[in-house]
Amino acid sequence: MIDVDAIKTRILSMMEQLGMTPSAFxxxxxxxRSALxxxxxxxxxxxxxxxxxIVQGFDExxxxxxxxxxxxxxxxxxxSSDMYGGDLFSSASSVGEITPTEAHRESVSQHYFAPKSEPEVRIIEKPEKQIERITVFYSDGSYQEFRRATASK
Known part of the structure; x- marks a missing residue:
């Protein structure tokens, strides 16, 4: 499970280490800015x-x-401060498994954090609307209705 509070702490730590204002970050x-x-x-x-x-904006x-x-x-x-003695994949080499190369890590990173393609925008033409009737209501409670004349065939 991913600890979102810990991620928040690391993001705020990044901002502090970079000496950036929240707006600049x-x-x-x-x-x-409001999201941050x-x-x-x-x-x-x-x-x-x-x-x-954030990963794309701070790729270093x-x-x-x-x-x-x-x-x-x-x-x-x-x-050197990692309590597991290396990176995320170092435990694999200690049990005889193949450690991913930097190129593999980069491709995995690009796969998961690649920008999404923009959705296709389609314009749907709708037929022009025409007025069929208008109803006018008067203060005495009466009303008058006007209908569009239909073409006779």
Whole structure:
């Protein structure tokens, strides 16, 4: 299970380490300023879309660290403080499994965090509407109805 509160803490830590204001951070990540403010205040939880935009906007930061808290904070760094003694995949090599290459990690990252294609917009032409009748109501309770003349064939 993903701990959204921990992700929020890591996002706020990123902002602090970068020395960025919430507005500048939101602008670089292409998320709304109010979304970041609501996240920081605890009003809203972090969303997958927000995580995706932050990962794309700050591509030097390690997505595994942002989401799971594993591995180094930035790509290409080593993390000596990791309690498992390496990155997310290091336990695999200790049991004799093949460790994914950096290229594989990059392709997985691009697969999960790639920008979505824009939806196709289709314009549907509707027939022109025509007035068939108009009803006028008077203050004395009476009314008068006017109907469109129909063409006789």
């Amino acid at each position: 939101a602008d670089q990540a292409c998320i709304s 403010t609501h996240l920081a205040s605890g009003r809203n939880k972090v969303t997958l879309d927000m995580i995706n935009k 930061w390690n997505p595994e660290w942002i989401i799971f808290g594993h591995g180094p904070q930035k790509r290409g760094e080593t993390d």
